[in-house]
Amino acid sequence: MSQTTTITEGQTGLRTVTLNSGSVYTFNSNESTALEKIPIIDASRIWSEKLEDRQAVAEEIREASRNIGFFYLINHGIDQKYAGEVMDQAKRFFALPEERKMEVFTGRVPNEYVGYHPMECYNRNGWKYQDLSEAFNWAYDAAEDPEAVDKDQPSVSIWPSDLPGFREGLYAYHTQLLRLSRRLARIFALALHLPEEYFDEYVKRPEAGMRILHYPEQTHTVEEQNGIGAHTDVECFTIVTQDSAGGLEVLGKNRSWVKAEPIPGSFVVNIADCFMRQTNDFFVSTVHRVINKSGRERYSAPFFFGFDRNKLLKAVPTCVSEENPMKYPVMTGGEYYAWRTNRQKRTNTYNADAGKVES
Ligand SMILES: O=C(O)CCC(=O)C(=O)O
Numbered sequence: 001m002s003q004t005t006t007i008t009e010g011q012t013g014l015r016t017v018t019l020n021s022g023s024v025y026t027f028n029s030n031e032s033t034a035l036e037k038i039p040i041i042d043a044s045r046i047w048s049e050k051l052e053d054r055q056a057v058a059e060e061i062r063e064a065s066r067n068i069g070f071f072y073l074i075n076h077g078i079d080q081k082y083a084g085e086v087m088d089q090a091k092r093f094f095a096l097p098e099e100r101k102m103e104v105f106t107g108r109v110p111n112e113y114v115g116y117h118p119m120e121c122y123n124r125n126g127w128k129y130q131d132l133s134e135a136f137n138w139a140y141d142a143a144e145d146p147e148a149v150d151k152d153q154p155s156v157s158i159w160p161s162d163l164p165g166f167r168e169g170l171y172a173y174h175t176q177l178l179r180l181s182r183r184l185a186r187i188f189a190l191a192l193h194l195p196e197e198y199f200d201e202y203v204k205r206p207e208a209g210m211r212i213l214h215y216p217e218q219t220h221t222v223e224e225q226n227g228i229g230a231h232t233d234v235e236c237f238t239i240v241t242q243d244s245a246g247g248l249e250v251l252g253k254n255r256s257w258v259k260a261e262p263i264p265g266s267f268v269v270n271i272a273d274c275f276m277r278q279t280n281d282f283f284v285s286t287v288h289r290v291i292n293k294s295g296r297e298r299y300s301a302p303f304f305f306g307f308d309r310n311k312l313l314k315a316v317p318t319c320v321s322e323e324n325p326m327k328y329p330v331m332t333g334g335e336y337y338a339w340r341t342n343r344q345k346r347t348n349t350y351n352a353d354a355g356k357v358e359s
Pocket residue numbers: 001002211213228233240242248288289290300301302
């Protein structure tokens with residue numbers, strides 16, 4: 001899930017991005033570079049029996065999370081067949097006629113980000129052309145979670161009719177990523193120098209939405225259009241599966257767009273806004289965007305992992321002190337998610353009854 005921004009071009013050539021949470025970012029140019037490197041972290045140690053191994057990988061994650069807010073995970077142990085199946089299902093879904101996809105239009109589910117977000121329905125940066133992508137989102141479902149505490153809790157997702165195997169294919173991968181994320185929540189606790197089990201209570205009933213995205217090749221310039229405009233994610237962290245087309249870009253410390261080049265079999269993990277708030281800005285929730293200039297279609301599948309909606313979004317003890325007091329007001333995760341979801345969905349220019357409305 002992402003957030004609306006506006007961009008203005010200053011006389012210096014610098015661009016200013018104002019996120020709708022009020023944060024302002026400046027960048028030098030719309031061109032992306034490979035100058036700054038996104039760290040590559042070997043995840044095999046997160047599953048190690050030895051605490052020293054888990055602590056060692058946690059320290060690497062700590063550094064990446066506070067410096068750039070993005071890292072690759074390699075050797076994560078999840079079989080590639082699950083990602084392959086999700087990419088196949090994405091191609092199948094997005095190839096459906098518009099009216100079939102509109103059966104599950106996101107506008108049908110108030111306050112939740114689930115369902116279909118049509119092609120060019122957002123313009124996150126107020127550029128000349130709408131963002132060139134379409135997406136389908138689905139939510140956590142206790143029935144698909146082997147570790148669920150309450151299996152009967154209903155899920156808010158909506159599903160297209162007559163698409164056998166679609167839901168199953170998506171949840172098979174989702175369940176794998178859920179297990180990885182719960183383990184990562186422990187590693188993040190170590191990374192914050194907290195007891196390893198610190199977040200366990202927060203992830204029993206996590207916020208764990210996922211989406212598939214389709215980006216056609218963009219022919220307009222990078223000054224005129226994005227695939228998905230500059231934004232920050234909402235929850236704690238995001239695990240992105242991308243295909244080989246490339247196009248994901250991260251706003252680096254030097255104020256340039258850094259390419260997150262595809263590394264086969266890897267995940268791109270990024271810190272999101274709830275984790276930034278819970279770490280009192282120790283972890284950085286980094287602005288990112290997608291521009292598909294690869295000459296072919298691009299598909300991706302981000303998994304958004306956050307804490308239980310009923311828990312308080314409050315800075316952890318190792319990130320506050322008398323000299324460094326809490327920066328953000330305390331609210332529940334649910335209140336924060338609803339606020340962000342509604343802000344984003346209000347900018348959707350597709351009206352289910354009237355058809356597509358240009359912004
Ligand atoms: O498609 C991607 O690689 C990333 C998409 C993204 O940033 C998002 O959906 O929040």
